[in-house]
Amino acid sequence: MSMNVDIASTLRAGARTFRLQARFEASGQRVVIYGASGAGKSQMLKAIAGLTRPDAGRIELSGRVLFDRAAGIDVSPQRRKVGYLFQDYALFPHLNVRQNIAFGLRRGWRNPPRRGDSDAVAYWLQAFELEAVAQQLPEQLSGGQRQRVALARALVAEPAALLLDEPFAALDPALRVRMRAELDALQRRLDIPMLLITHDPEDAATFGGQVLTMADGAIVGERFL
Numbered sequence: 001m002s003m004n005v006d007i008a009s010t011l012r013a014g015a016r017t018f019r020l021q022a023r024f025e026a027s028g029q030r031v032v033i034y035g036a037s038g039a040g041k042s043q044m045l046k047a048i049a050g051l052t053r054p055d056a057g058r059i060e061l062s063g064r065v066l067f068d069r070a071a072g073i074d075v076s077p078q079r080r081k082v083g084y085l086f087q088d089y090a091l092f093p094h095l096n097v098r099q100n101i102a103f104g105l106r107r108g109w110r111n112p113p114r115r116g117d118s119d120a121v122a123y124w125l126q127a128f129e130l131e132a133v134a135q136q137l138p139e140q141l142s143g144g145q146r147q148r149v150a151l152a153r154a155l156v157a158e159p160a161a162l163l164l165d166e167p168f169a170a171l172d173p174a175l176r177v178r179m180r181a182e183l184d185a186l187q188r189r190l191d192i193p194m195l196l197i198t199h200d201p202e203d204a205a206t207f208g209g210q211v212l213t214m215a216d217g218a219i220v221g222e223r224f225l
């Protein structure tokens with residue numbers, strides 16, 4: 001993956017303002033953005049995914065310009081082809097596992113389901129060992145299963161890159177260790193570029209790759225693990 005980000009935004013909440021002014025270049029399949037809570041990691045990830053629009057700047061992913069304020073380019077989140085794993089997984093509570101995963105293929109009312117869609121869902125159900133719980137609702141799953149459903153929902157759309165917002169924060173310590181290993185294996189198997197944000201140094205140490213440090217809305221350091 002090559003990623004080129006140079007964005008600026010000012011967020012206001014009452015009298016408080018937060019300035020995001022982040023610039024980095026990343027290459028390789030694993031990128032970690034590490035920083036304390038409130039450093040601006042989630043805001044930056046949302047801007048890359050197209051969920052928020054920066055005040056200024058440019059975002060390029062593997063040669064595709066996703067956002068360029070000056071040139072008036074702002075590719076919609078669906079067309080950016082980036083998968084997004086939310087911190088709390090954001091599964092739909094009223095949809096079962098199969099339906100949650102299938103939601104990742106949602107193409108809008110103009111685009112009916114394609115042949116092969118149910119094969120893709122079946123593939124991920126099997127790949128993440130979720131077949132036995134396919135009819136269950138998110139509240140009837142373990143933490144690890146919930147995370148796998150969220151990963152499957154992001155991957156079923158065959159994204160060009162996967163963005164992960166604190167993927168292990170909601171898990172208990174033992175499960176965290178296991179899911180770190182699972183994500184590591186998944187990245188190797190799929191060879192999909194992943195950008196992971198975290199405040200946990202252990203995540204950065206085990207996931208490795210290019211580790212960028214973020215503080216007060218800016219990228220302030222870089223190392224390779």
Ligand SMILES: Nc1ncnc2c1ncn2[C@@H]1O[C@H](COP(=O)(O)OP(=O)(O)OP(=O)(O)O)[C@@H](O)[C@H]1O
Pocket residue numbers: 011012013018035036037038039040041042043044198199
């Ligand atoms: N909609 C908003 N309006 C105003 N300020 C916001 C908004 N969303 C976030 N902020 C502020 O922006 C800053 C960065 O928030 P962000 O969620 O990006 O941090 P983070 O590094 O991801 O932290 P965490 O690890 O706790 O998720 C925080 O100070 C937060 O209070």
